[in-house]
Amino acid sequence: MSSPKTLYDKIIDRHRILSFGGPEGAGERLLLYIDRTVLNEYTSPQAFSGLREAGRKLWRPAASLGVVDHVNSTAPLREDGKVDAGARRQIEYLVENGRDFGIEIFDVLHPRQGIEHVVMPELGLVLPGLVIAAGDSHSTTYGAFGVVGFGIGTSDIEHLLASQTLVYRRLKTMRITVDGELAPGVTAKDVIMEVIRRIGADGAAGHAVEFAGAAIEAMGVEARMTICNMAVECGARVALMAPDDKVVAYVAKGPRAPSPAMLDRARESWLDLHSDAEARFDAEFFLAAGDVPPMVSWGTSPDQALAITDQVPDPADMPSGRRDDAARAIAYMGLESHMPLQDVAIDRAFIGSCTNARLSDIRDAARILKGRRVAPGVRAMISPGSSTVRRAAEAEGLDRIFTDAGFEWRQSGCSLCLAMNDDMLAPGERCASSTNRNFEGRQGVGGRTHLMSPAMVAAAAVTGKLADVRSLPMLEPL
Amino acid sequence: MERFLRLAGGIAAMPGANIDTDVIMPKAFLKGIDRSGLAEGLFHDLRFDADGRRPDFILNRADMTDTRFLLAGPNFGCGSSREHAVWGMLQYGIRAIVGTSFGAIFSDNAANNGLLLLSLPPSDIAMLSDMLDDGSGQMTIDLERERIEIADRIIRFAVDPAVRQALMQGLDRIGETLTHADRIRAFEQAYFADNPWLAEPSAQ
Numbered sequence: 001m002s003s004p005k006t007l008y009d010k011i012i013d014r015h016r017i018l019s020f021g022g023p024e025g026a027g028e029r030l031l032l033y034i035d036r037t038v039l040n041e042y043t044s045p046q047a048f049s050g051l052r053e054a055g056r057k058l059w060r061p062a063a064s065l066g067v068v069d070h071v072n073s074t075a076p077l078r079e080d081g082k083v084d085a086g087a088r089r090q091i092e093y094l095v096e097n098g099r100d101f102g103i104e105i106f107d108v109l110h111p112r113q114g115i116e117h118v119v120m121p122e123l124g125l126v127l128p129g130l131v132i133a134a135g136d137s138h139s140t141t142y143g144a145f146g147v148v149g150f151g152i153g154t155s156d157i158e159h160l161l162a163s164q165t166l167v168y169r170r171l172k173t174m175r176i177t178v179d180g181e182l183a184p185g186v187t188a189k190d191v192i193m194e195v196i197r198r199i200g201a202d203g204a205a206g207h208a209v210e211f212a213g214a215a216i217e218a219m220g221v222e223a224r225m226t227i228c229n230m231a232v233e234c235g236a237r238v239a240l241m242a243p244d245d246k247v248v249a250y251v252a253k254g255p256r257a258p259s260p261a262m263l264d265r266a267r268e269s270w271l272d273l274h275s276d277a278e279a280r281f282d283a284e285f286f287l288a289a290g291d292v293p294p295m296v297s298w299g300t301s302p303d304q305a306l307a308i309t310d311q312v313p314d315p316a317d318m319p320s321g322r323r324d325d326a327a328r329a330i331a332y333m334g335l336e337s338h339m340p341l342q343d344v345a346i347d348r349a350f351i352g353s354c355t356n357a358r359l360s361d362i363r364d365a366a367r368i369l370k371g372r373r374v375a376p377g378v379r380a381m382i383s384p385g386s387s388t389v390r391r392a393a394e395a396e397g398l399d400r401i402f403t404d405a406g407f408e409w410r411q412s413g414c415s416l417c418l419a420m421n422d423d424m425l426a427p428g429e430r431c432a433s434s435t436n437r438n439f440e441g442r443q444g445v446g447g448r449t450h451l452m453s454p455a456m457v458a459a460a461a462v463t464g465k466l467a468d469v470r471s472l473p474m475l476e477p478l
Numbered sequence: 479m480e481r482f483l484r485l486a487g488g489i490a491a492m493p494g495a496n497i498d499t500d501v502i503m504p505k506a507f508l509k510g511i512d513r514s515g516l517a518e519g520l521f522h523d524l525r526f527d528a529d530g531r532r533p534d535f536i537l538n539r540a541d542m543t544d545t546r547f548l549l550a551g552p553n554f555g556c557g558s559s560r561e562h563a564v565w566g567m568l569q570y571g572i573r574a575i576v577g578t579s580f581g582a583i584f585s586d587n588a589a590n591n592g593l594l595l596l597s598l599p600p601s602d603i604a605m606l607s608d609m610l611d612d613g614s615g616q617m618t619i620d621l622e623r624e625r626i627e628i629a630d631r632i633i634r635f636a637v638d639p640a641v642r643q644a645l646m647q648g649l650d651r652i653g654e655t656l657t658h659a660d661r662i663r664a665f666e667q668a669y670f671a672d673n674p675w676l677a678e679p680s681a682q
Binding site: 018020029031035041043044046049054056059060069072084086087093094127129132135136137145151152153154155156159162163164165166167168201202205206235237258262263265269301303310319325328336373410418419420437439440441442445469 | 500513523562638
């Protein structure tokens, strides 16, 4: 009998074309088959130019989908224009590359346009057991389906397009077990933010992380995507969860999913994708779900976060290695040590991004907003994760809840998560944000980002300050 | 890519933890479809503010004219996958970064473009840092002998042999992989037979 294996190693084994040697296990260098990729307009152009210069074709064009998401406008009325010249050229070049290389492209006006990591799963293209590498760090999102998903740079995109492979080094493995039950008002976003706070921004560096435990099993597929998505913020190169029947059902809804007959054949093999009971991980971390509070970030790295009921920390209380970074972050964020986080007033509120803009996220925020109004002086925006999500939310009447509350109901795109389009913070503006990165300047030069769950963003929007969602009961049922 | 064998030059210390690729190459410089013009973008918002050049930033100091190396804090290059961060580094003239750990995608991007990343134990980083004068100094990296020479000291390092070979010889990675085209095709055939639901991706 072969030795027990982790889910990660099983999937890598199935995609290994040949080994270039190195140690057995972590560190092995191999040629890895990549099932699918998604291309965006800002990290793919130079890859296509490289192929053109070398006269190379795509190995398997049907394995790629192109989506415009990073630079497009999210103005409420969808138009193709409204972008600067650079963005315009990037969008045109993606469309041109799709035509010349035989790749399907969802351009700005396509009815299924959206953020790549929302679009791929909702189409039913993310199937358990696959390896999906793509030119965006949040490709870890696909791990919620039992997929080895990871981000790559442009040179590797070119390599992948030309050969359907990557030269790959096998990772170490880590298991993060989240047992117990989440408290009311606490979401998947809070779980991953607490994990990142506890293990640090490089706590999972060099590892493929498998999330397990009762709290993960109890979550819906979209909540699981939030966790796998943001696992990259603690350095995880891959995030994974064993697929179950919720995943199979999610896939089956997608318009590009395998046919029902094929799904029946696939199901048994998909549900067999899990780590063996005796499998050993290089590292383990345990978290009790019941101990996780609603979280907010206070600094400029995702591990600089605390419970909403806490205070801005004092660098003097921190280990010497973290003191200077914390002091710098507090100064950049315009905060004072010992100030209660719930006293921090905001200028902007944003719900969006590949982390938290799916239908379940929008419902979570709508529950808080129904019957309430955005606080005076706060500009609040929501950009649904995809045009499909936007339509589904409108069909439930959720758009009216947002607009009645004073939110701008916008079109889909990466938007204010990284501010590559015209959605950005002015210097010094402070934003409650359902996104993934609170880096300096991420949402605009001098902008100040506080990360939190969509419901917590809604709570902040209506109170005008960072707020504890648990103090805002649902006023009316959805 | 430019080969790396042995190189002497200035080193500048940027000791903060978790310096991310948004800071290394801000969004304003990501709107191209080629790789040009990124030297200006490197650390742009640390180098410049609304009033112009920020004299306090290390790369702006008068004594920093021949900077080839950076001394970085932990988890340097974390965050976004943007390869522009590595392109900008090379276009600015930075050829190697010495630190304890690096963002994983940034690491791969660096290897693919000939930017040498050296991971050293914290004790070596502390020693190197102590040898610098107000965060800067001169040193040599010898990749063939896997050592840093600074003043009268030698600090040894080890680089992934595959990365080292590529940096020293400048390989055509895609061409190399495509010599295995028959193996890839044979793999695909067996793989699709085992997983027939994958044979028709993107069915309309």
